[in-house]
Amino acid sequence: MHTSQISPFLAFWRSFRLATWLGWQIESNWADPFLFTVYSLIKPISSAAILVVMYSVITRADFTAPIFPYIYLGNAFYMYVGQVMTGISWAVIDDREHYKTMKYIYTAPVHFPAYLLGRGVARFIIASISVLVTIVFGVLFLEINIEVTQVNWAFFLITLFTGVVMLALMGLTLAGVMLLLVHHMFGVGEAVAGALYLFSGAIFPLEVLPSFLRPIGFLMPITYWLELLRRLLVGDVASSFPTLQTLTNVQLYFILVVLTVFFAAFSILTFRACENRARELGLIDTVTNY
């Protein structure tokens, strides 16, 4: 019997594409499109509104101060962190414990990491809509001053893409760890996203953190990614904080790329190690049920 071999790239792409379709169906087909849209927007807008109210209470709604776009845009782009990272790692729990399909997927001719990355795409799309709506709302009603003609859109999109790749790889690391954990550990993704929220200067400049905690922020690629996205959209306003003031946009991007490459290597090695360990311990299709 003759079996045809496909190239690794094609295997990766085919698994990624089908997992993307599957992920979208799982995320969206539980409700009609209107309810799904409302659901997708209410959560992120509420979390942005909490910060807006907090800010308004203290500053008497002075939205022209530089700190406001810093907080608002940092929070808006941070939606990608939670959604992309958690989306990929959550697929392990969802398939293994909820749908109980993990062993079938794992033993099928799919590229497993590509499958997990594809499962995160649906959340990336939802996050993109939320980010866009949040920013448009800020521009229309909260004096977020984005000069559309002044923005270097090519650089912005490249930075955005690089960051999303970096988040997806961090999500893959978490997915590997998740293979070794039990059902109720579904909160690991949120825990990591929560920690990064605090240390990456997403909603306040790193100077506000105690000095012994700041180095954690400087080691994280998300810190540079958020800073660069802010600078590319609102220019001088975003770079008026001392944290990364001495670095140019190109330098920030260079650091982002270096850290992304480091995390890529780290995530591939970690995922492989966790996957092998999960196979040794018989955890690939385990159902803990509590």
Added chain:
Amino acid sequence: MEETAPAIPKASGWKLFLKTVIARAYPRVIGQQREKSWVFFDIFLPILGIAAYVYVYRAIGAPEEYTGFVVLGGAMTAFWLNVLWSMSSQLYWEKEQGNLALYIMAPNSMMAILLGMALGGMVATLLRAVAILVIGGWVFQARFLITNLGLLILVFLLTMTALYGLGMMSASLFLLLGREAWHLANLAQEPVYLLSGFYFPVKNLGFWVALVASLIPLTLGLDAMRQLAFPSAIQFGFLDVRVEAIGLFLLCILFLVGAHFLLDYMERLAIQEGRLTESRR
């Protein structure tokens, strides 16, 4: 000769009700002694959230009492998350795991099962909330100055009764839901943090929004507790503490009575429509 197990006296009436409550509360309280990972997820995670909001306030130069407001609000999130995930959507999980049909078949009251879930959850969550309050208060140097301890305890108990009554009532609604239950519970987190003023005084949302938000017991409860734990918070208070306590008392009656009737109705409906054992994944 085969030994027979000693006969267990059959309970009925209020004794059965009470035994059911204790039996359902038991795993909630004991479970956390056996699974220590909650220390990380239920204490460390909320403290990270609290820290982020405390540092935002510091970045924009907020007065020091706002640190205390955030710490108290952050501690109370434990109760909202418990009501949402372990009360409202609990019957959905039970259905998924096949326990719901057993609950219905057993000769006990569903109301007692929900009450047991509520009491067990409340005790277990109280431990988490106190830990968050103590650690958060210590790390961020929040200064509490309780002016009327008796009233504070009364407001807390009323808030808990009304909140878990709401949880019992919504549990019966979730009885009819399938896969969407998870999404709806997930949806009710951030909007409630916003409307109930978990991280800022609810008065800032305006009178009418705050009034509507008062249907969620934590809105009035949190506002009253802030006024009693931080003397300077009186100026930020939505209503007088006594008025808020009366409002909470009315909510207790509304939600507990509502839970009783709604549970009966939804259980009948779920049986008629054959939804008790369905599993729409």
